[in-house]
Amino acid sequence: MMDAVYFEQHGGPEVLRYGPRPTPRPAPDQVLIEAHAVGVNPRDWMLRQGTYVGRPLVGRLPIIPGSDVSGVVAEVGEKVQGFTVGDEVFAMQSQLGHMGGYAQYMAVKASCVALKPKEISHVAAAAVPVAGLTAWQSLFGIARIGPGDKVVVVGASGGVGHYAVQLAHHAGAHVTAVCSTANADFVRGLGADEVIDYTTQQFTDVVSGQDLVFDTLGKESLDSCRDVLKRDGLYITTVPDLGTIARWAQTSLRSRILGGQRASVITVKARGNELSELADLMVHGHLRSVVDSVYPLTDAAEAHRKSRTFRTRGKLVLQVRD
Numbered sequence: 001m002m003d004a005v006y007f008e009q010h011g012g013p014e015v016l017r018y019g020p021r022p023t024p025r026p027a028p029d030q031v032l033i034e035a036h037a038v039g040v041n042p043r044d045w046m047l048r049q050g051t052y053v054g055r056p057l058v059g060r061l062p063i064i065p066g067s068d069v070s071g072v073v074a075e076v077g078e079k080v081q082g083f084t085v086g087d088e089v090f091a092m093q094s095q096l097g098h099m100g101g102y103a104q105y106m107a108v109k110a111s112c113v114a115l116k117p118k119e120i121s122h123v124a125a126a127a128v129p130v131a132g133l134t135a136w137q138s139l140f141g142i143a144r145i146g147p148g149d150k151v152v153v154v155g156a157s158g159g160v161g162h163y164a165v166q167l168a169h170h171a172g173a174h175v176t177a178v179c180s181t182a183n184a185d186f187v188r189g190l191g192a193d194e195v196i197d198y199t200t201q202q203f204t205d206v207v208s209g210q211d212l213v214f215d216t217l218g219k220e221s222l223d224s225c226r227d228v229l230k231r232d233g234l235y236i237t238t239v240p241d242l243g244t245i246a247r248w249a250q251t252s253l254r255s256r257i258l259g260g261q262r263a264s265v266i267t268v269k270a271r272g273n274e275l276s277e278l279a280d281l282m283v284h285g286h287l288r289s290v291v292d293s294v295y296p297l298t299d300a301a302e303a304h305r306k307s308r309t310f311r312t313r314g315k316l317v318l319q320v321r322d
């Protein structure tokens with residue numbers, strides 16, 4: 001048995017329990033990771049509440065939430081190559097997995113795992129997977145941004161946003177960050193060329209000629225960003241509503257034939273090879289995890305309360321062991 005945070009019914013932070021749960025066994029294509037630190041994402045409390053869009057993929061109650069882990073390989077499935085017991089690694093639980101991050105051990109497909117360079121702490125590595133991959137896959141997988149592109153990041157100071165600002169800056173893009181007054185200097189320090197304080201100005205009123213609006217919070221839509229984007233500009237959201245999904249289907253087809261502005265939706269994929277690319281950028285000083293707060297695993301409920309406010313600067317992390 002291992003210690004874990006889990007819930008047996010959906011509800012508020014008070015439904016989280018800390019106690020013994022069966023230690024997972026790695027399948028032939030999985031590694032078992034002994035966790036040192038685990039990342040917190042809004043999906044964790046959404047899952048706890050029963051409102052997470054991916055809920056049907058997560059399996060039955062009781063559920064251990066958490067997708068992001070950094071730790072040490074404790075066991076390796078018989079078909080796994082490239083990892084051995086004792087390796088320091090970080091990983092994102094696969095989309096169809098059972099989450100399972102808020103625990104001493106997590107079993108995860110080897111394809112979703114990357115070696116953790118020594119220069120990166122477990123806390124910094126655990127912060128990366130969901131948020132870092134969401135930013136990476138949006139900017140480079142969907143939008144394919146490059147030098148000179150003009151990019152707006154909405155929610156620039158949050159988990160996804162703070163990685164997106166750094167990645168877009170490193171790619172040579174001109175970055176306009178949208179955040180509140182208190183975070184303006186913070187996002188400038190991450191590489192933003194311009195900052196729009198949403199408490200005093202609507203970026204949709206003052207920004208134009210952009211290749212990409214990356215909306216990490218689902219605050220806008222393709223329609224609200226029409227005047228912000230170039231004629232063939234792209235709007236990507238992390239939080240799709242039915243209107244955006246309809247626009248996505250409609251504009252993808254039309255833009256393939258006629259060109260024009262498009263909407264898209266990111267659904268993050270757990271990919272170890274992309275985690276390795278992010279780690280490489282971190283080692284070379286081009287990317288860093290900003291960790292707002294670290295809580296002991298036993299204080300997961302407090303971390304959920306904080307995440308639920310959407311006032312986090314960077315990431316929240318749970319420390320499982322030193």
Ligand SMILES: NC(=O)c1ccc[n+]([C@@H]2O[C@H](COP(=O)([O-])OP(=O)(O)OC[C@H]3O[C@@H](n4cnc5c(N)ncnc54)[C@H](OP(=O)(O)O)[C@@H]3O)[C@@H](O)[C@H]2O)c1
Nearest residue numbers: 042134155157158159160179180183238266267268310312
């Ligand atoms: N589709 C996917 O695959 C996927 C993947 C990852 C995340 N997501 C979703 O993406 C969303 C963001 O995730 P996250 O981890 O980045 O959240 P987060 O870290 O909790 O975001 C907090 C940030 O949001 C900013 N913020 C709040 N209201 C804002 C506003 N009106 N305008 C601009 N910024 C605002 C806050 O900055 P200020 O204090 O400056 O306002 C804070 O820094 C969540 O809903 C999450 O579930 C989806």
